[in-house]
Amino acid sequence: WAEGVSAHEPHVSVFLIFGPQATTAWLHIASLKRQELESRANALVSLQPWNTIAVRQRLLHNDLWASDIEKQVIDATGGWAVLLDELISRCTTSEKAGKAIEDFQGEVRQAGSKLARLFNEKLELNDGAARRILQFISDEFGGSVTTDFLTPEFIDDKLNQDICDAALLYLERMACIKIQRDESSGVFSVSVDPIVREMVVEP
Numbered sequence: 001w002a003e004g005v006s007a008h009e010p011h012v013s014v015f016l017i018f019g020p021q022a023t024t025a026w027l028h029i030a031s032l033k034r035q036e037l038e039s040r041a042n043a044l045v046s047l048q049p050w051n052t053i054a055v056r057q058r059l060l061h062n063d064l065w066a067s068d069i070e071k072q073v074i075d076a077t078g079g080w081a082v083l084l085d086e087l088i089s090r091c092t093t094s095e096k097a098g099k100a101i102e103d104f105q106g107e108v109r110q111a112g113s114k115l116a117r118l119f120n121e122k123l124e125l126n127d128g129a130a131r132r133i134l135q136f137i138s139d140e141f142g143g144s145v146t147t148d149f150l151t152p153e154f155i156d157d158k159l160n161q162d163i164c165d166a167a168l169l170y171l172e173r174m175a176c177i178k179i180q181r182d183e184s185s186g187v188f189s190v191s192v193d194p195i196v197r198e199m200v201v202e203p
Contacts, residue, residue, distance in 0.1 A: 013042075020124035023173060027166040046173040049079030049193075058084060064094050072101045076108060078195035082122045083108075086115065108198055116199045123174055125200050129159055129167035134176065137192055138201040144191040147179070176200070 018026055026034065038044055050058070055074055059065040077083035087104050091097040107115045125131045136155045137145050150168060152159040168190070171177045176196045181188050192201070 020122075020174065023170055024124070024166075027169050027173075031162075031165075047175045049077075049175060049195075050081060050084065051079060055079060055084065058088070062088055062091070064088065064091055064097055066094055066097075069094060069097050069101070072098070076101050076105045078193065080119070080195055082119060083115070083195070086118065108195070111202060119199045123176065123196075123200075125176070129156075129163050130171050130176070131200065132156055132159070133164065133167050133171065134192055134196065134201055137177075137190060138197055143194075143197050144189060147188040147190055150190065 029037075052070070052074060055077075056065060056070055059070060059073065073084070073087060077087055087101065090100040090104065092100075104115075107113045110116070120126050125134070133150065133155060137143060137150075140154075141149070147168075150164060152161060152164060155164065168177070168179075172179055176193055178191050178193070179188055180191070
């Protein structure tokens with residue numbers, strides 16, 4: 001059936017970019033239907049914090065790069081773009097960056113700070129099942145837990161399993177958690193991103 005079709009035939013690629021609200025709505029589509037639709041896509045890319053190379057390029061672009069500054073910026077922001085934007089806006093010169101980063105780190109650790117509110121608003125984690133799950137993992141298990149504990153029975157009996165599953169998938173796609181499989185035991189575990197834990201989870 002491919003005979004006569006040129007490799008250079010014009011084609012159109014459609015990119016769908018989902019923010020937090022659209023992601024939430026998408027994940028509440030019936031699981032089998034959603035998976036069938038996603039299987040048709042050429043690729044499914046989830047949000048991720050910037051890596052070291054990307055942070056370095058950003059600092060170079062703003063004339064702020066130095067090896068010590070790079071490490072401090074990664075430690076302070078975890079590579080989260082919204083935090084990078086805010087921190088870089090406070091660093092007027094590389095000479096003054098050290099003090100700006102120090103002040104920034106203090107604000108990251110301060111519950112209810114303006115910076116924490118901004119981070120929560122961008123990820124839309126001010127309330128709901130996703131936030132409840134983050135709080136549960138941090139309060140009860142110190143930030144990491146196996147998935148068999150992530151059920152309404154343990155988290156909140158007002159939830160149901162479909163809501164828990166959708167919230168977990170939302171948190172994974174927004175890079176708030178990592179879900180990993182232990183190769184020896186086959187057990188899946190969930191760990192909360194350190195910056196998310198600092199800025200979202202209430203002490």
